[in-house]
Amino acid sequence: MTAVPLSILDLAPVPSGSDAGSALRNSIDLARRAESFGYNRYWVAEHHFTDGVASAAPAVLIGLIAAATDRIRVGSGAVQVGHQTALSIVESFGLLDAVFPGRLDLGLGRSGQRRTEALAAIGGAAKPRQAPRTESRVVDGLLIPPPFDFTSIVASPRWSLQADLQQQPGAQSPDFAEVVDDIRALTAGTYARDGIDVHVTPGEGAKTELWILGSSAGQSAQVAGERGLPFAANYHVSPATVLEAVGHYRSAFRPSEVLDRPYVLVSADVVVAPTTSEARELATPYGHWVHSIRSGRGAIPFPTPAEARATPLTAQQQALVQDRLDTQFVGTPAEVAEHLSILRAATDADELLVTTITHDHADRVRSFELLARHWFV
Template sequence: MPPSLSVLDLSPIPAGSTVADALRNTVDLARAAERFGYRRYWLAEHHLNPGVAGAVPTLLMQAVAAATADIRVGSGAVQTGHRTPLSVVEEFGTLDALYPGRIDLGLGRSGGTRDPRRENGHVEGRVVDGVVIPAPFTARAALRSQRVKAQRELIRQPGAEAPGYTAVVDEVLGLLAGTHRASAGVAVHAVPGEGAGVETWVLGSSGGESAEVAGARGLPFAANYHVSPGTVLDAVEGYRAAFRPSATLDRPHVMVSADVVVARDAARARELAAGYAPWVHSIRSGAGAIPYPDPAAAAEAEWDPELVTDRLETQLVGDPAAVAERLAALARLTGADELLVTTITHDHADRVESYRLLAAEWAA
């Protein structure tokens, strides 16, 4: 059986539309994804981005779960650097109580110091078994931007320090299992949350701390090819090397993400994907995601190839058969058990159609 397909939705705001439009589109796409047979529908978390409405994944998860019947609904991912483990467990415990057996808790590393293991020196890009693995991209400029500094000031309490990611994951797992002890040795019980049937995932972009903690705790791992394509192999290899069987898994379980645009033919798909380069440039330059441009505006936009080329090379754009073939190659290379597809187009109907065409081709 081929790997199952799932959806990652950033709730993008197309140029000329509103936040309300974007959130309605998210719910509409979730209903469509369920009809098309996608396994999971994950909501991203981003802040202070003019072109992205997905800032509070738990609220969007509630709206999506209420509008659907069976598809699993999750976070891709909760940014743990500015959240307490208790707040995460209580929120997801509430969601699980409302929609039992359908909730995924994706935990992302954010807000702490940069993991030095992600700095691997100069590595040449290459093609491995038909899959483009570009040179790793370093986001130093974006991380030094004034927008990121403002985000940190607004999203944390004054003077707060982000705890270590491994400690956060352990505390979340302990609170869910009812085994956590406070610093004074007092037993604590998260209500709601303790005993919740959520499926806990770790998301990561490299073979560093995220991959290692996922493997050592026997959790499923989602590797971000769409965010950091140059380090996806390091991520899945690091996870598998660290894996130890757990009550959750007896073998590693990997999901790999990919940016995808599918249309009836390659020319139409390239037209729909035209806004991707200026959109990625806005993020990586540190300015924050712009409203997603229409193809005509994108044709006039200027962008720095150094900031964008690796993402353009690894965006899967084309007709259904061509994109399915490239996705299958990515799955083979990474050993993925699941694939997480994210698609952004200016017109919502084109985005829905892209997911429909891909699901039909994948099933065939």
């Protein structure tokens, strides 16, 4: 099987004992190295209210990374549109494209709508759903675990307060499809309302590549397909629903001026080291880190393996993160590449996006380098 392009998703993780400034400098350094290793894209995430992740403002970090690199595409994975207007997004990425023309990817994700839908489900306002799967299954060699229920996190008072702080008082998140259409129109210079046209500088005519990110067979996949846009599916965030997500996107796809056929990118969490045992050692804290997110606290600074072993997860805590542990690809370059090849085949992905978190920056750089050397042969 011919290797597909390989790209990187970076959360700018903050290791225990470190700080945000060091994490961001590490991300810039990793992007430089990723370019030399042969990676196709370097995307940064958007996360808020976490001690362990420093990528709170994607457009700012993208600008720093683009300035430090020459060729690699740089983008967002993803800008959460519920926190910003279409205009502010187009202007921010238009400014970046004006300085770094043709290198920018604008990945969009839903945010505010997810909370509304989850609260409706809790209150019984949502349509009845089928009972979720409780057993893992294997599809074409790929492990598909039972789905994780995020409603308890979204409905927590802490999450509600944080969501409120990300918007102006009284503001409501607009429909995702409308935001996507507004971004496309503002970029194309075709936006008009009530007979009045508006034009945006910078932003209009920008050569940014528009992507939609999604974790399920929901609106994101539908919007990406109907508008003929590339779609990024999150195996690393929601491994239980990746097949439904890409399937729904493909079934909804309509050719556009952007694509004549569907284009799917799929993400995975990986840790690569020279030996399997060393890779497993580096991945030891991963369960603790995921648990901090799923318990509603927000991502903690990534522990050292020794710190993780000193406070082992309880059986209940382990169960909360088991799906993520089971679907993290950990091992030698050949072992991880084999897992990625299975993921690619099962999803028929056109490109893969890998994310890696280790405590030491040098181990993270080495993980990406070892994988690239094996993959790009």
